[in-house]
Amino acid sequence: MTYTLEKIAEQIGGKVSGDGKIEISGASDLQNAQKGHIAFLINNKYVDQARSSQASALLLGKDWSDFDFDIPTIAVENVYSSLADLISIFDVEHSGDFHISSMASIARTAFVPDNCSIGPFAVISEGATIGEGTRIYGHVHIGKNVRVGKNCLIYPGTKIYRDCILGDNIILHSNVIIGSDGFGFAPLKDGTFKKIPHIGNVVIEDDVEIGANTVVDRATLGSTMIRKGVKLDNLIQVAHNVEIGKNTVIAAQAGIAGSTKLGENCQVGGQAGIVGHLNLADRTLIQAQSGVTKSTKKPDTKWYGSPAIDYDNYLKSFAIYKNLPDLQSRILKLEKLLDQSRSS
C-alpha cells in the first residue's frame, strides 16, 4: 500500500515542500530509511544524517524548514505528535473485520456484541460485558461481572479478575494482570499470617495503556483507581487501593505500594519505588531507581535517591560522594596540621 506525499500531509496536517505527488510506501528512521520511505528529523543535530539518508521524503518541524533538503518535506508543528499519526498510516494491524472465535469460552450470561473480536481460547465469564469495537485476543481471561468498554485492545494472555471495570480506548498488553488480591495479611501471635480477603476491585478509566506483565492489584475494599490517560510501562507493580492521577506516566519496573495516591501528570522513572499510604502532588517527577518515602503537597517537585530527596540536592551530594576518599584525606591532613601547630 502506498500513499502520495500530499495525501500523507493532508492526513497528518502538515505542509509539503517539493514534489507532493511522489508515492510513499513506508515510514522509517533516518538510518534505516530506504527508497520510497518517509523518514523523520526529530532534532536538528541529525541534519547531516538526513542529507545522506536514502529516504524519499522527510517529516520535520516547521521551524526547521529553512534547512535546504534535496528531497520533498512535510513540515509540521509538533514532530513527535505527527510522527505518531504518520506511523499509524502504515500500521494496519488492528483494523479489519471483527471475529468471535468458535474456540473461545463465552458464558451464556456474558454480553458480547457482534462488532467486537474474541480470540481463540479466550474466556469470557458469567455476567461480563464487552463493549463495541473492542478486540480481545487469545488466552485472555475476563472474570465474572467484569465490564470492558468500547474500542479496547486486550492482548493475548491478559487476565482480568472478577468485578473490575474498564473504560473505553484502553490498551492492555500481553499478560497484564488486573485485579489480583492485594498483599494484605494480619500477623498472628504464633508468627503466622491470616489472609485479608480482597473484595474491592480495579477501575481503569478511558485512554489508559498498560504494558506487558504489569500487575494492578484489586482494593481490599473499594477500588484501585487508574485515572484517564494514564500510561504504564511493562512489569510495573500497582498495589491495592492505589490511585494514579490523570495522565501520569510510569516507566518499566516501578512499584507503587498500597493506598498511595499519585496526582495528575506525574512522571515516575524506571525501577523507582513509592512506599504505601503517601500522597504525591500533581506533576511530581521521580527519577529512575528512586525510593519515595514522604508525601508531597507542592506540585512540580523532583526527587532522586533512596530514600528520595530533592533532585538537585541529591546530585550535589552525589558529586561529593564520588570524591569521599579525597574529602577524608583532606580531613586527615587538617588533623595532622592542627596537631603539629598545637604541639609546636
Add this chain to the structure above:
Amino acid sequence: MTYTLEKIAEQIGGKVSGDGKIEISGASDLQNAQKGHIAFLINNKYVDQARSSQASALLLGKDWSDFDFDIPTIAVENVYSSLADLISIFDVEHSGDFHISSMASIARTAFVPDNCSIGPFAVISEGATIGEGTRIYGHVHIGKNVRVGKNCLIYPGTKIYRDCILGDNIILHSNVIIGSDGFGFAPLKDGTFKKIPHIGNVVIEDDVEIGANTVVDRATLGSTMIRKGVKLDNLIQVAHNVEIGKNTVIAAQAGIAGSTKLGENCQVGGQAGIVGHLNLADRTLIQAQSGVTKSTKKPDTKWYGSPAIDYDNYLKSFAIYKNLPDLQSRILKLEKLLDQSRSS
C-alpha cells in the same frame, strides 16, 4: 445477602455493644461506608472519621470500647485478624460447586478427583495429581508429574513446570511461574555459554500465597524450597536452589539470587535484592530497595542500603549524605583558616 450484627460477631468471635439485630449487607472502610455496611477502626486517630461515617456498625479493638459511638459496635482482640474474617463473610467468590471444564486438556494418566475444579483451556499433564477441594482456573498449565495438594487456588494463566510439588491451602495468583530453569551457564573459552540443565524441582509447603507474575525457578539438582506459610507478593524473582524459611514475607519486585537461604519470619521490602549463596538468620528485616551482600548469623537484625548495612547506621550516614555540600564547605573553611593561621 445480609447478616445480623450478632451473627457476624459470633462468626468472628467479637462482643456486640448496641443493637445486634440490625442487618449488615457489606464491609467497607470508614470513608466509603454506606448505610447497611460495617466499617472498621484500625487506629484511634480515625475516631472522628468513624463518628461521621455513614456506616451502620463498627468493628473495633476491645481497648477502644470506651469511645462512645452512636452506632452498634463489635469489639475484638485483634482488629486486623478479625477484619480478615469479617471480609471473608462477604467474599463468596471461591465457594460454590466444583466443576471440571470439558474444554480442559487432562491427560489420561493424571489424577483429578471429582471434588475439584478445572477451568477451560487448563492443561493437566501426564502423571499429575490434583488434591480434593483444589480450584484450578483457566489457562493454567500443570506439568508432568506435578503434585498439587488439597484446597489450593490456582488463578488463570499460572504455569507449573514438571515434577514440582505443592502442599495444601496454597494460593498462586495469575501467571505465576513455578519451576522454570535456573539461570546457570558454564562459560566456555570462546566467550559463549553452555546451558546447565536443571533437573531439580520446586517444593512449596502448605499455606503459601504467591502474587501475580512472580517466578520461582527450579533447582539445578535437588529442590528450591518455599516453606510453610511464606507469603510472596507480585513480580518477585526466586532463583534456583533458594530456600525461604517458614512465615517469611517478601514484598513486590524483590529478588533472591541462587542458593540463598532465608530464615523463618524474615521480612524483605519491595525491590530489595539478595545476592546468591547467602544464609540469612531468622527474623532478618530488609528495607525496600536494599541490596544484601553478606550472610547474617544473628537473628533480628535490620538492613538498609545497596550494599546493605545496619539500618540505623545507614540512616545516620544518609542524614549526613544529604548535607555533604555543607560538610565540604566546612572543610574548605577549616583549610583556609588553618592556612591563614599558619601564614600569620
Add this chain to the structure above:
Amino acid sequence: MTYTLEKIAEQIGGKVSGDGKIEISGASDLQNAQKGHIAFLINNKYVDQARSSQASALLLGKDWSDFDFDIPTIAVENVYSSLADLISIFDVEHSGDFHISSMASIARTAFVPDNCSIGPFAVISEGATIGEGTRIYGHVHIGKNVRVGKNCLIYPGTKIYRDCILGDNIILHSNVIIGSDGFGFAPLKDGTFKKIPHIGNVVIEDDVEIGANTVVDRATLGSTMIRKGVKLDNLIQVAHNVEIGKNTVIAAQAGIAGSTKLGENCQVGGQAGIVGHLNLADRTLIQAQSGVTKSTKKPDTKWYGSPAIDYDNYLKSFAIYKNLPDLQSRILKLEKLLDQSRSS
C-alpha cells in the same frame, strides 16, 4: 535408567580413576547425593564434604586429581562445562516424539512442519512459520507472520507478537513477551499523550535463552535486536529499539531503556537499570542494582551505584559513607580545636 561410570566419562570427555564399571543412577550435589549418584566438586574447599558424601562417584577438575578419594572419580578440564553435559545425561524432558495437538489453533496459512510439537491451546497465526525440531508448548501465542527457527523450545504461555523473527536453538521460558509495543508517546499541549504506534519488530538470533516473564518490546521502526548467544534471566525489561550484543548475560529484574546498545560479552547484574540512548562497549560489567547513565567507549570497565560510577571508586566511597557520622565528628572536633587555638 542407569549408566556405567565409564559410559558417562566417555560422553562428557573425562578420565576415570577407580572402578569404571559401577552403575550411576543420577547426578547430585555433595550434600544431597545418595548411593548410586555421581556428585561434583566445584571448588577444592569442599574436599572434606566430598570425602563424607554418600555419592558413589565424583566429577572433579583434573588439577584436583591428586586428592585421594575412596570412590571412583571422573577428571575433566572444565568442571562447570562438564557438569552441564553430566546433568544432560539424566535430563530426558525434551526428547521424545513430536506431536501436534488437535486442540491447538493453527491458521491455514501458517507453516508447521511434521517434525515439530505444538501443545494444546497454542495459537499459530496467519503466515507464521515454525522450524523443524521446535517444541511449542500449550497456551503459546505465535502472532501473524512470526518466524520461529529450528530446534527451539517455547514454554507454556509465551506470547510473540506479529512479525517477530526468531533464529535456531532458542529457549523462551513461560510467559515471556516478545514484540509488545514500546513505551512511546508524544506529549500534547493539554497534558495528554498521543500513542506512537510501533510497527517495527524484534529479531532474536540463534542460541538465545530468555527467562520467565521477561519482556522484549518491538521497535518503533526497525528492529529490537537480541544477538546470538545472549542469555536473559527472568522478569527483565528490554525496551524498544534496544540492541544486546553477542553472548551478553543479564541477570533477573534488570531493565534496559529504549534505543540503548550493549556490546558483546557484557554482564549486567540483577535489578540494574540502563537509561536510554546509550552505547556500552564490549565486556562492560554492571554491578547489581546499579543505574547506568553514561555511554562507555572503552571495553572491560566495571560500574556500580546509582548513578553508576567506576566500581572500585564506588566501593571506596561507600566505605567512607558507612562512617560519615565519624567523619562529621572529626570535622566538628577540628572546628572546635581551631576555634580554641584562634581565641587563645
